[in-house]
Amino acid sequence: MDIATTPKLELIQVADVVARDKGIDREEVLIAMEQAIQKAGRSKYGPDHDIRATIDRRTGDISLKRCTTVVEEVEDEFAEITLEQAKKIDPALEVGSVIDEPLPPIDFGRIAAQTAKQVIVQKVREFERKRQFEEYDGRSGEIINGVVKRVEYGNVTVEIPRAEAVLRRDRLLPRETFRQGDRIRAYIEDVREEQRGPQIFLSRTHPEFMRQLFRQEVPEVYDGIIDIKSVARDPGSRAKIAVISYDSSIDPVGACVGMRGSRVQAVVGELQGEKIDIIPFSDDPATFVVNALAPAEVSKVVLDEDQGRIEVVVPDEQLSLAIGRRGQNVRLASMLTGWDIDILTEQEESDRRREEFRQRSESFIGALDIDDVIAGLLVAEGFASVEEIAYTEIDDLAEIEGFDADIAEELRTRAFNFVEAERQRHDERRRELGVTDDLVELEIFTPAMLVTLGENGVKTLDDLGDLASDELREILPDAGFDEDAANQIIMAARAHWFEDEDGAETNAGVDAAAEESDPEPTA
Known part of the structure; x- marks a missing residue:
């Protein structure tokens, strides 16, 4: 655009076209034009002068003026004037007043016109970036459709409405490839304002991408009747989602699967065949973990809430199924439930319990000088240490089958003496x-x-x-x-x-x- 040869009304029309094509406000384009004219004016009259340009929003007339501020003491002789000098121009002027001196229209030369054009292009680009950031800031977590613009070193640049986004190769599904012109659907993972402009980062591996896909495919999820409580993914291979229904008449698993699997298959197709296990959520951690380990069967569950761990016992023949290929099933179940899961077979659990029973019995025999029968009774009652026996009420000990008050008192005395001796040692x-x-x-x-x-x-x-x-x-x-x-x-x-x-x-x-x-x- 050459401002030197652009008619007045055409200047307004150019602003309208640029605003429409770039998707930014017309006023911002006109402000950029005014700044370009001001820069050209400073080039002609001197960079120290306060030159201001105004474009009439209706007619396109350009007015150029030099502004001088009235001050008590002049620090910049090009842009300031003393009150005494100002009074000679207009007695009504006061400190802080601005004197406008109209300047003749600029005859743009080739260099000045080129400079003005660069300013306009730069300002328009800044406004465009600002508009892009404002439009997509806060939209993290949405799914967006786009078209592949180019692929460089595995990273995909995606053209989305009025912006570009980046889908890095580590956010693509394994063995997934795209070519220029391919349509793509992805999850907006992050929007950042960087020095080179707003950067929009997409992902197809993020767990929330699957949640949003189900939200699009399952009306009950979109309406909030069914809630997806958590998602765990091994992108491109397998995933688990936990669902709950707030309407007792609606089965959350069946609704997400759909008629003949139509709904879940739509998600599977989008994710290049990623297998999806749909798990009913439960507020009870043990039940939730058992559900999450499906299709493996669980015999027993032991919770350790302090450590955030859960021990799961499965039949011997179910061990490989519970662990999964390369530990995938138990890993996804752990991610889904938020618990660290230890899996034991029934035989391993039985062997461990026998070993614990033996160690505790030997500990009691050595510390209290008792036979293995009494030691076994103490272990069977749940005593794990000599300290527990030392600080247990005699009446409680006497209630153990085969014990009486005398035995209970003797046991507690021996336990207390042992604890004190150990303390002194x-x-x-x-x-x-x-x-x-x-x-x-x-x-x-x-x-x-x-x-x-x-x-x-x-x-x-x-x-x-x-x-x-x-x-x-x-x-x-x-x-x-x-x-x-x-x-x-x-x-x-x-x-x-x-x-x-x-x-x-x-x-x-x-x-x-x-x-x-x-x-x-x-x-």
Whole structure:
């Protein structure tokens, strides 16, 4: 566009065409033209002057003027004037007033016209980028259709409405290829404003892509009658989705499968044959995990909520099915449910229980000087340590079949004496190792823990304060400290590094750590 030869009305028409073609506001195009004319004006009259251009929005007339601001003290002689000088021009002027001096129309030369054109192109591009970002910002999580514009090194550039997006090769399904002109459907994973302009990143491997595909294919999901609670994918191979219905008359699994599998097959076709297991969701973790491991059958489930783990026992012949090829089935089930899943066969679980029974029985026999029958009865009642026996009420022990009050009292006395002896032994060992009383005064570690700390070089508050939370948990793996509790213990050990007049910080840290971990006393 050559502003030098563009008639006035045609200038307005050009602005209309550019605005329509680029999808930006007409006013923004006219502002870009005014800035281009201003730049050309500064080139002619000097860059220090405050040159302003205005295009009449109706007629296309261009007015050019030089502006001078009235000030108390002049700092820029090209753009400012003193109040005294301004009064000579117009007595009504005050500080802050702006004097407009009309300038004759610019006779654009070739260089000035080219400069103006570059400014307009640059401004229009900036407005276009701003419009693209505003249009797609906040649309992450949607599915969008586009056309492949080009493919470079496996990365696909997709032309979408009034913008371009990038589908990186690591966001494509395995063995999936596209050519220029192919239609494509993808998930908007991220929209970022970068120096080179807004960048829209697409994905066909994101778990939410599958959720949105079902939302498009299953009306009940779109209407919110059926909710997809979680999605786990091994892109291009297999996936699991957990669904729940808020209408008791609608089967969520059947609705997602569709008549003769029509709905799920539409999603499978879009994902290049990815197999999809549709799982009924349950608020009960054990039931949910059992459902997620389908098609394998589960015999028994044991939850460990503190560790976020779940132990699943399956028949021996179901082990390979439960684990899946290269662990795929159990891995997807874990992703779907949010639980770490350990799978055992019935034989493995039986062997482990026998070994635990034997170890506990031997422990009781050695510690309490009892025979294997009494030890077996204690293990069968669920006692796992001598400490539990030492702090159990005599009446509760006497209720065990085959026990009476005398036996119960003797067992508890022997258990208590053993625990005290072990405590003294650990305390002596702790002193030999040089573990200071400051660690004991934290009242968070058992004597056995203090010995373990000393054997690992942690003997003072400073030593404890120098640890990271994962190091403390590694030294004391059986203490039951989670990351937050470990951090609070370490911060309590560091408290003396800072000014703390009343010691409140130390006590608060230790109390909070003790409440969270609450480890069982051990010998």
